[in-house]
Amino acid sequence: MRSSYSRIGSYGFCPKKYEYRYVSQIPAPTKPELAFGVSIHESLEHNFLQKIETRKDLPIGEVAVFFRRTLDERLEAVPDEFLRGPSDPHYLRALGEHFLDRFLKERAPGLQPATRGVECSFRLPLPNDHELTGQFDLLDTDWVLHDFKTSNKPYDPRRADRTQLVIYSWACERMFGRPPKELCFDVFVKGDGADGAAGLQDPVVFPAPTAADMGRIAAQLATLLDRLVLAESRRDFPRSFEPSRCHWCEYQTLCQKEWDQEGQPRPQKVSLGSL
Ligand code: SF4
Numbered sequence: 001m002r003s004s005y006s007r008i009g010s011y012g013f014c015p016k017k018y019e020y021r022y023v024s025q026i027p028a029p030t031k032p033e034l035a036f037g038v039s040i041h042e043s044l045e046h047n048f049l050q051k052i053e054t055r056k057d058l059p060i061g062e063v064a065v066f067f068r069r070t071l072d073e074r075l076e077a078v079p080d081e082f083l084r085g086p087s088d089p090h091y092l093r094a095l096g097e098h099f100l101d102r103f104l105k106e107r108a109p110g111l112q113p114a115t116r117g118v119e120c121s122f123r124l125p126l127p128n129d130h131e132l133t134g135q136f137d138l139l140d141t142d143w144v145l146h147d148f149k150t151s152n153k154p155y156d157p158r159r160a161d162r163t164q165l166v167i168y169s170w171a172c173e174r175m176f177g178r179p180p181k182e183l184c185f186d187v188f189v190k191g192d193g194a195d196g197a198a199g200l201q202d203p204v205v206f207p208a209p210t211a212a213d214m215g216r217i218a219a220q221l222a223t224l225l226d227r228l229v230l231a232e233s234r235r236d237f238p239r240s241f242e243p244s245r246c247h248w249c250e251y252q253t254l255c256q257k258e259w260d261q262e263g264q265p266r267p268q269k270v271s272l273g274s275l
Contacts, residue, residue: 001130001131001225001229002130002132002133003130003133004132004134005132005134005167005221007022008224012271014239014241015231015237015238015239015270016238016239016240016255017249017255019235020254020255021251023232026251028250028251029077029078029079029082029250030074030077030078030250031078031082032075032078033087035071035074035075036071036092036095036096038074039070039096040067040096040099040148040150041137041148042066043063043066043067043096045118045119045137046066047063047104048108048111048113048118048138051112052117052118057109058104060100064100064101067093067097067100071089071093071096072093095190095198099200102200103200106200107200112140112142113138113139114141116175116176117138117139117140118137118138119137119138120135120171120175121133121135122134122135122136122171122175124171126218127218127222128226130221130225132167132221136171136172139172139176139180143180143181143182144181144182144184145169145172145183146183147185147186148186149188150187151187152190152191154187154189155185160204165183165206166209166213166217167217168180169208169209169214170218173214179208179209180208181208182207182208183205183206183207184203184205185203186201187204188200236270238265238267238270239255239268240268240269240270242267243255243259244256244259
């Protein structure tokens with residue numbers, strides 16, 4: 001089976017959502033959070049791709065124009081009822097420009113992208129004929145691998161997803177012949193109104209995983225994919241949550257309608273490990 005890590009995680013989050021997205025492939029309405037995060041990513045990619053040749057960052061105003069255009073295009077696909085409060089387009093534009101302004105002044109001048117080191121897509125072979133696909137954001141010439149994140153709250157390194165770190169490190173080794181020196185999360189904190197202001201978090205840095213970590217994680221991922229194949233063959237896709245409360249899920253309307261038609265069956269927690 002070929003899968004991304006986010007696809008595997010999606011089943012553990014809610015099997016019904018996994019079914020809608022990956023099995024039935026039902027298109028979901030775009031959420032403003034996604035449009036915002038993708039626009040920040042694409043703006044940074046736009047800067048770093050040209051920097052491979054020029055070795056210079058673009059003027060801040062040029063990146064801001066690119067960001068605004070990208071965000072506006074992506075927000076066109078977002079239903080109007082989602083574009084309120086902290087998702088108001090004017091607020092998102094101002095917030096994104098503030099993030100990019102700070103990043104380009106404070107971080108970008110110290111980062112030189114490696115050749116082929118921007119938005120790197122990878123495929124990793126796993127045992128049992130599985131394959132893991134993915135992408136990392138930036139490898140710099142100091143062998144630091146960067147992942148850009150937008151988040152409501154500051155990132156807590158104690159809760160870091162070790163598997164994701166191992167996957168990035170392994171991908172770097174396969175693509176560039178050696179693992180990164182370290183991994184760095186650059187986190188753009190949107191602020192959730194209760195947990196502090198919006199801003200650019202200090203870099204969150206992790207040491208590169210060991211070769212033994214990589215072997216262990218590869219075996220675990222292959223086992224998870226075996227289980228996912230089994231779940232799909234059994235069409236084992238219960239709801240993990242009560243649809244009437246899943247305000248953040250893009251499939252909420254469809255899920256709730258089907259849940260009502262089915263007589264509101266009890267939600268059931270199913271993790272990959274318990275299959
Ligand atoms: S609305 Fe809730 S239960 Fe339904 S698919 Fe989404 S997350 Fe799962």
